[in-house]
Amino acid sequence: MNKGKEIYKNIIDTLVDKSKNCVSADWAISGEVKGNSKDTEKLNAIFSKLSKYERKVLAQYLLETYADGIYDALCEIEWYIDCKDMKITVEGEELPITAFEGLGNDFIGRRNDWEWSE
Secondary structure (H helix, E strand, O other), rough: HHHHHHHHHHHHHHHHHHHHHHHHHHHHHHOOOOOOOHHHHHHHHHHHHOOHHHHHHHHHHHHHHHHHHHHHHHHHHHHHHHHHHOOOOOOOOOOOOOOOOOHHHHHHHHHHHOOOOO
């Protein structure tokens, strides 16, 4: 397989891995936001009122929202590729965005354990 395809697959798989964890979800599960943000105290007050189960439900929602954001960003990039002739190159290799199902669909598919075709 060519280098561009391998880089592309690695990028999608890395984004899939990143979509399975985010600090906001971790904070929801632990019930404590870290840092000095002006919203830290407000969020911690809300988290303290939630049960462990409710914090887990919220964390799952935050993870899905995080993944939705990655998907939306990939679809926006794909629009530029399709409609504005944008190209993505890494280490001199053009990434074959259309070699599989496209950025957004490849991301969703790989999140659902879809195997890469050759």
